[in-house]
Amino acid sequence: MVFSSLTFLFFFLPACLICYYAFPQRTVRNLILTAFSLIFYAWGEPIWVSLLIISCVWDFFNGLFIDHFKNRKVIARLGVISSLTVNLALLVSFKYADFIVETVNALTGLGFKAPGILLPIGISFYTFQTISYTVDVYRGEVPAQKNFLNFILFVVSFHQLVAGPIVRYSHIAREIEERVFSLPDFSNGVTRFCKGLFKKVFIANTAGELCLQFLGQDMSHTTVAGEWFGLLMYSLQIYFDFSGYSDMAIGLGWMFGFHYHENFKHPYTATSITDFWRRWHISLGTFFRDYVYIPLGGNRRYPIRNMFIVWGLTGIWHGASWNFVLWGLYFGVILWFEKQVLLRLLDAMPNFVKHVYAIFFIVLGWAIFFFTDLSRLGSTLKVMFGMADVPLYNFQLDAAFWANAYWLVFALVMCAPLYARAHAGLKQHLTAITYQWAVVFQNLLFLGVSVVLLVGQTYNPFIYFRF
Incomplete structure (x- = not known):
């Protein structure tokens, strides 16, 4: 089940809210939210919900073990090792087994059969959440949760279960046990959810359909401008798809009394690649910083090695294919070069020049991300940079561009913080009741347009579900 589905909007969510708020007791509400979350996950993964529960049980007891031996760090460390070993083994087995076998076969010429295991939805997110919990308990940053219902709620809450943001236990530990209903929070949650739904359905889905029309076409149908247009559409799709999902997750959290951290801060307004990665998928970036980069030595010891390890892992986290590794290292190289040389030069340039530089390399990076077939990536890049015998543009692109010109302007505007500024201006100049209306x-x-489009659309993917 996805948030942008009629089943979720008109059946699951209303039923969950009604049952949840029918009972004032926090323990009962936690039980109801946990039950609905497991139903939500089982809707798409009826088999692998068992894997999710096993992961929860394992790290619940690891947390208790670490807390029990908190004054004997050598023994407590065994709980962290247990958590890392099992969680990473599950992640590697289910997500990377085929990739490893195919790579070995390609390098050695052997013919091992790939296991063909179906990837459980959200495993990349919930394994990171439980790992962060056990590490934080070991570090003494949070106390171990001694109530299993409270712990499983932290992991399986349907708001963020299958595609993030990656929520740490410390972010919501107090709210699991003490949250209270707030009408302003609920109202703001509805607004944030509707905004995210609109971004996903109206912008991301439209961009995705346009992307498939132009990006990666064979030589008999492609054009230089068409490939660039398709790549621009993919850049819009992946941003509004994932940020729209994060908006919906954050909004749903507010409706139930949870306050998740922001995951996107207008990344396409960045003036460098360093700035971009402070704004894009913030929960993943901070996870790798706090649990990989700093423990490896951070900036103090072997910073270049640490940076490339982190970016290699960032790439492979997104998918079991060499293009994702290449994508991560691509950004690692640019970030290293910025840190060593380029940021000092960029500081002296106008913001417009810095922004054009950042957008060019961001969009180019999405080409690496899009193509799991590296040969197709190579042929597409040749077309994009005029190294293939293809036309500059054609009638199909001309027609698609002008048919979607107003939509494209709107989508580009929504990449900037103008929406928030417009609301701030309205709130300042309108009376409170007028602004509320x-x-x-x-x-x-937003809801009406989204529902109308969902009724007629068959193209409604969530890109990050497969990660």
Whole structure:
């Protein structure tokens, strides 16, 4: 089940809210939210929900073990090793087994059969959440949770279970046990959810369909401008797909009394690649910083080695294919070069030049991300940079561009923080009641447009579900 589905919008979510708020007791609410979350996951993964529960049980007891021996660090460390070993073994087995076998076969000429295991939805997210919990308990940053219902709720809450953001236990530990209903929070949650749904359905889905029309076409149909247009569409799709999902997750959290951290901060307004990665998928970036980069030595010891390890892992986390490794290392090289040389030069340049530089390398990076077949990536790059005998553009691109020109302007505007500024301006110049009615109208408009499109659309993927 996905948030942008009629089943979720008109059956699952209303039923969950009604059952949840029908009982004032926090323990009962936690039980209801946990039950609905497991139903939500089992809707798409009826078999692998057992794997999710096993992961929860394993790290719940690892946390208790670490807490029990907190004054004897050598023994407590065994709990961390246990958590890392099992979680990473599960992740490697289910996500990377085929990739490893295919790589070995390619390098050795052997013919091992790939296991062909179906990737459990959300495993990349919930394994990182439980690992961060056991490490934080070991570090003494959070106390071990002694109530299993509270712990499993932290892991399986459907708001963030299958595609993030990666929520750490310390972010919501107090709210698991002490949250109270707040009408302003609930109202803001509805607004944030409707905004995210609209971004996903109206912008990301449209961009995705346009992307498939132009990006990676065979030589008889492609053009230089068409490939660049398709790549731009993919850049819009992946941003509004993932940021829209994060908006919906954060909004749902507010409806139930949880406050998740922001995951995107207008990354396409960045003026460097360093700036971009401070704004894009923030929960993943901070996870690798706190649990990989700093423990390896950070900036103090072997910083270049540490940086490339982190970016290699960042790439492979996104998918079991060499293009993702290449994508991660691509950004690792640029970030290293910025740190060594380029940032000092960029500081002296106008913001417009810095922004063009950042956008060029960001968009080019999405080409590496898009193509799991490296030969197709190579042929597409040749077309994009005029190294293939293809036309500059054609009638199909011309027609698609002008048919979607207003939508494209709107999508580009939504990449900037103009939406938040517009709301701040309205709130300042309108009376409180008028502003509230304006927000209600906006929410109904976003929801109505999204529902109408969902009724007629067959193309409705969530890109990050496969990670």
